[in-house]
Amino acid sequence: MTPPHAANSAAARDIANVLHPYTDLQAHQETGPLVIARGKGVRVYDDAGKEYIETVAGLWCAALGFDNERLVQAAVKQMRELPFYHGFTGRSHAPMIDLAEMLIQRAPVPMSKVFFANSGSEANDTAIKMIWYANNAWGRPGKKKIIGRVRGYHGITVAAASVTGQAANHKAFDVPLPGFIHTLCPTFYHEGREGETEEQFSARCAEELEKLILAEGPETIAAMFCEPVQGAGGVVVPPRGYFQAIQPVLRKHDILLVADEVICGFGRTGNYWGSQTFGLEPDILVCAKALSNSFLPISAVMVNERVFEALAAKSHEIGTFGHGFTYSGHPVPAAVAIETLRIYDEIDIVGHVREVGPYFQDELRRRFRDHPLVGEVRGVGLIGAVELVEDKAARRNFPPARKVGPKLVKHGERHGLILRSMVLDSIGFSPPLIITRAEIDEMLDRFARALEDLAVQLRREAIAPVA
Template structure:
């Protein structure tokens, strides 16, 4: 069983013939044409209209790419262009969060040091704000809401230190994905947005993982009352049946681009494969399934059962520090001392061993990179019976590794 939907992406499940047939029809009809110089195709025009209407906030236009990484680079280019036009050429810096992940390209660096530091591409530390993870980051006795207020105050101080005239945007995932599948603490997004509005800083919602139903809402932004200026999507857009990503542009940003066109011309951007007609056909077929089968609703209903099952089976185990998640995404974080919140010695590779034990028993779950964490993100078509199977296999794997640790002399 694939308990991670590939990489959070095969939302409609494997073997959906309606998507394969849409791809085939388009390949026979028109396998390729570019979207430069006002060209388009019918599937692309239909898709763009659907995305603007279904996305949260007041959206206007869509720029297409082939991966979430290039879509986030498009967002950076839009932020810079948006601020250049009204004469704010220094308002270019983009703040991300520690453990945030926004792709493997080099232009838009993010806060995931494990993935970016080895080749030297990580942004300077002064462009990162703190991880919104209450379990590890809260002061003793600090409530989630107070913790969120402190994180917002830290962001406010960072922008003041950098200079509001130098900060163009803040980028964040509604729910941290690679950073540990970590839902935001209570009050977090409301507090963060207040700071961004104060300093006229754009908000880029990275919905690459959370878009199209994973949280139980169509978009994570809707789930957490986020009002983005720009939205990045990929993964669930085609359920990975074809590479396609998009940067959705809000009316506020597009109006500035439109007004500036008379002076500097159209926004010059695109790739050879932007808006690929086969990708557009795949995306429309996937959106049909998402809407017809109400996959956000399934993620909400089955997801609630999933979260309850995770807590029931794992929350009281002596090596489990936290069970967390939302909708059909969840994580179990393992520690050697629950009371003192002490991590395992990294050389023990507890998370990786549990992931391997799960795979040996027939379940793909991910050992997350920021600790001993077992992550889940099953397809959005997952049933309650399949949840029980996923959780049952995971429990067997955890108990197997617990026994190994005990045999090795660890007191757990």
């Protein structure tokens, strides 16, 4: 197998040595990587100097874009003062203390304590362990099952992948583990019935959830994980009244609600938290990504007083809370996160999203909802998606083997766009929150050209002679 890359180039060395996440590893040996060399604002540049608008802020995360000197200096200053310390056995340091306080002050509902990890996956894994631990403290050792949603995404550690509701994260990994169950994806576009309103669909989602709970036994179910907007599942925006319908069901059966704000937090939906946009009242909140603008790895788990009291009581009985990571609350990422939150406040990032978000949503719909390849355009704030379909009237998606979404991603690269194709050929948009109206126009202009190139390619494939 001889990859089409010059020997000793960055691409060739990547192929020789790197095992990539979320990649067809065999195909990568032929195609090689897109090597990104630098970034500025909403743009990144490859190692040949080509410029791209990053439509997904990397991985939904670089809210302030790809360069920020204040964040660089925050890291440098902390590296000089205290480059590492841990939080084990009651140790602490100022960045961890200050960041926890800032998060508690900004929480969408009253929260008691903050635990720090290094990624959204680790944070969700931590939340699962906390839920099991708390139920043991409450004398409910059988109340351990976790509910996720079809197409939901909560990470890729063994437990987080189990609550995730996507086939690609399950196949060949032997997950979900026992005790993880999934309920209906709240996609009105695909799951709504003829003549059904969004509110009626939301009520049916709540009914289906309660049927699942009763079938499994309420005494066995500990928690439900929800993203305010399902991100990697294709930007599934909940229908009207959805969380207002399901939360009473959870409270009725004493099932904790975990808000996974890894993508939605810090202004993405037009409020500081997606929970505020959609009316969630979580017992546990998980955040990451934009917490530090993703310049350094850090995540957080916020728990309310009821959950904390259970953790405290059980840890006292055992003698320790036997969970944590070497890098939990690492001072350098914590210092960068503190500066990130300060910048959000100073530039009023939520106000900016409220100003440009409606423009982005209107333009995305105006330009693409009537395109013959587009089934649905959806989103809120500065997160959106365009779902590609083979049959617009029937809402029928393309067969996965045709790889229509990935084909559009390649056309996007030629037009200077970094795109992401997700479930059901949904093309996600989650640009840096600092994006301007002019940059939104430029991004959508480039996307329109890429979409037309895809349409031409598909027409050619349709008339190509069968081999």
